[in-house]
Amino acid sequence: MSKAEFLNVSQATGAGRAVQSLVLETLDLMGAAVDVVELDVYDVLLPGDQFKRITFDPEIAQERDDCELVTYGTPFLESMVEVAKTRGRLQVRQIESRAEVPQNLEDKVANLVHFVKCKPPKVSRTWMEEGLLLLCQFVVTFQADEVVEELMTTLIDLQSLADLTHLHAALDHHWFTVGLESNGTMTGRDKLSTETANRDRADALADRLNPRPHPISTPFRLTDGVAWAVHALEPRIEKTIAHIQSQNNTQREDELAKSRHYYEATLKKLDKQWSATTDAEKKGRLKQKIEATKLDRDHRMEDISRAYEVTAEVRLDQAILYRVPVVCVQAQVQQRIQVYPYVFRYHPWASAWGPVTCPVCHEAAMYLERGTESWHCGCEQKRIGHETEMLPP
Ligand SMILES: [Zn+2]
Numbered sequence: 001m002s003k004a005e006f007l008n009v010s011q012a013t014g015a016g017r018a019v020q021s022l023v024l025e026t027l028d029l030m031g032a033a034v035d036v037v038e039l040d041v042y043d044v045l046l047p048g049d050q051f052k053r054i055t056f057d058p059e060i061a062q063e064r065d066d067c068e069l070v071t072y073g074t075p076f077l078e079s080m081v082e083v084a085k086t087r088g089r090l091q092v093r094q095i096e097s098r099a100e101v102p103q104n105l106e107d108k109v110a111n112l113v114h115f116v117k118c119k120p121p122k123v124s125r126t127w128m129e130e131g132l133l134l135l136c137q138f139v140v141t142f143q144a145d146e147v148v149e150e151l152m153t154t155l156i157d158l159q160s161l162a163d164l165t166h167l168h169a170a171l172d173h174h175w176f177t178v179g180l181e182s183n184g185t186m187t188g189r190d191k192l193s194t195e196t197a198n199r200d201r202a203d204a205l206a207d208r209l210n211p212r213p214h215p216i217s218t219p220f221r222l223t224d225g226v227a228w229a230v231h232a233l234e235p236r237i238e239k240t241i242a243h244i245q246s247q248n249n250t251q252r253e254d255e256l257a258k259s260r261h262y263y264e265a266t267l268k269k270l271d272k273q274w275s276a277t278t279d280a281e282k283k284g285r286l287k288q289k290i291e292a293t294k295l296d297r298d299h300r301m302e303d304i305s306r307a308y309e310v311t312a313e314v315r316l317d318q319a320i321l322y323r324v325p326v327v328c329v330q331a332q333v334q335q336r337i338q339v340y341p342y343v344f345r346y347h348p349w350a351s352a353w354g355p356v357t358c359p360v361c362h363e364a365a366m367y368l369e370r371g372t373e374s375w376h377c378g379c380e381q382k383r384i385g386h387e388t389e390m391l392p393p
Pocket residue numbers: 358359360361362363376377378379380
């Protein structure tokens with residue numbers, strides 16, 4: 001399989017596999033009985049005798065009406081995520097950190113992204129939010145002549161789907177408290193902090209030090225975060241595959257050359273025998289032998305090439321949801337006579353700005369242009385006529 005082909009497969013199945021392993025392991029933890037009916041079709045008997053026949057493969061779900069598809073956004077997967085949260089598959093950690101707002105905001109945000117055909121952004125207000133970051137730990141199994149397992153981690157901001165993996169190490173510098181509530185559940189202490197945050201917001205510019213974040217819901221679900229984490233992993237997987245392939249390249253070429261040489265010599269010998277004989281029956285037998293040898297050679301060469309192919313399988317091992325303070329900096333961006341807002345995100349716990357992502361396709365963006373309804377990275381033109389796909393399939 002070529003690299004490009006692998007990426008297609010991985011885009012189609014990588015996220016699906018992560019869902020599959022999460023669901024099957026959660027069912028196991030719940031004590032549900034799971035029977036494999038056929039390839040990718042499972043009969044599930046949940047505690048309380050509720051029965052379901054499920055699949056993770058959209059094609060199978062389309063072919064059979066007795067099968068429920070489990071994928072992003074389905075109630076069954078959401079319910080499994082809820083269960084996983086309480087069974088230790090997903091941990092929630094809250095980070096306490098002083099919220100320092102960087103100085104010279106206007107210069108800083110102007111350097112983060114270029115707004116096409118617009119005046120430089122003008123900062124209009126700042127506030128604190130509680131951000132939700134999803135840390136996914138994957139086990140990636142590379143299958144080549146030997147099997148190599150690698151742990152790969154991705155950190156995704158659930159507000160913007162920005163890839164924050166480069167800030168992962170900074171999380172370890174903070175103390176955290178462990179809890180099970182996720183966003184939206186306000187505890188007594190949170191309510192108190194909201195009041196504090198509101199009061200602080202009133203004179204935010206005068207007193208920027210340590211306002212308390214308040215809980216906020218994110219536009220993306222945990223499962224969207226997992227899908228995006230798998231997507232962010234792809235370049236790293238591709239790199240490892242290229243590395244394994246280059247390591248094995250000499251060996252593969254040697255083996256192919258040896259084989260080629262052997263078959264060339266054999267065929268030469270048979271050809272010689274064929275030319276030397278006048279016996280028609282013997283000539284016929286030799287002809288057959290030559291054909292068989294050629295076929296054998298082709299198979300052998302294919303086998304060697306296949307033995308050096310590298311495939312990768314991604315499995316979500318565990319996930320941690322971090323509740324962190326985030327400083328939101330709203331800027332007004334002027335294009336001709338229109339003014340449009342844009343919100344930048346600063347992560348005080350890492351003293352770093354979140355990478356700017358395209359609000360439409362969520363890829364990291366170096367520049368943004370104004371579309372009909374929102375900012376975009378240039379992807380909006382490409383999408384006209386296509387159904388807008390928010391997340392990788
Ligand atoms: Zn885009």
